[in-house]
Amino acid sequence: MNLLGQYLRRTAERGGVFRDYEHGISLGCPLSPLMGAFFMKRLEARMERSGLFYVRFMDDIHQRIVRRIRYS
Numbered sequence: 001m002n003l004l005g006q007y008l009r010r011t012a013e014r015g016g017v018f019r020d021y022e023h024g025i026s027l028g029c030p031l032s033p034l035m036g037a038f039f040m041k042r043l044e045a046r047m048e049r050s051g052l053f054y055v056r057f058m059d060d061i062h063q064r065i066v067r068r069i070r071y072s
Contacts, residue, residue, distance in 0.1 A: 009022050025031055040056065047054045047063075054063045 008025065009020070010026065011018055011020050012026070013019075025035060036056075044056065052063060052065070
């Protein structure tokens with residue numbers, strides 16, 4: 001868990017200003033796919049049971065819903 005703590009506590013520079021972060025992971029962090037898989041496991045199981053079409057890439061989900069309209 002110390003490795004995860006090191007990723008969460010970091011310093012980043014933007015425009016010459018340094019900021020300390022203690023929450024979230026950095027954009028492009030190599031832990032992103034692992035964290036996405038861990039936290040989205042239950043959501044993926046529910047989506048598969050529902051029969052809806054969805055695609056997950058890393059930590060993003062795309063769901064496509066087709067609406068059928070009946071005309072009389």
